[in-house]
Amino acid sequence: MAGGWHHEAVLYDGAGSYQDLLLPFIRDGIEREEPVMVAVAPDRIRLLTRALGADAAHVRWADMRQMGRNPARIIPEWQTFVETTGDRPARGIGEPVWPGRTADELQE
Numbered sequence: 001m002a003g004g005w006h007h008e009a010v011l012y013d014g015a016g017s018y019q020d021l022l023l024p025f026i027r028d029g030i031e032r033e034e035p036v037m038v039a040v041a042p043d044r045i046r047l048l049t050r051a052l053g054a055d056a057a058h059v060r061w062a063d064m065r066q067m068g069r070n071p072a073r074i075i076p077e078w079q080t081f082v083e084t085t086g087d088r089p090a091r092g093i094g095e096p097v098w099p100g101r102t103a104d105e106l107q108e
Helices: 015-031 042-058 071-084 103-107
Strands: 036-040 059-063 091-094
Touching (some): 015 042, 036 071, 071 091
């Protein structure tokens, strides 16, 4: 979206629909030479990198379980990514909520 942010939620019901919904978004960003960052759990990173093959090298991957261990670190990590993109459009996928998150972590 020119001149601002565009945010969507994607609901999926398993690995197959996860890939079906996210891979086109990632591939489109790669094809347009837009910076892409994906911050998800390690098993999701493996799933997506396998599916992307060599194109996975064009994506900045972040382990959300590590990055989001302290929820207050998530936004600064995204800010750093955005700052490195200059004025170019950029894409990001993040899953900061997962089973086992405490109420305090979710609130943060």
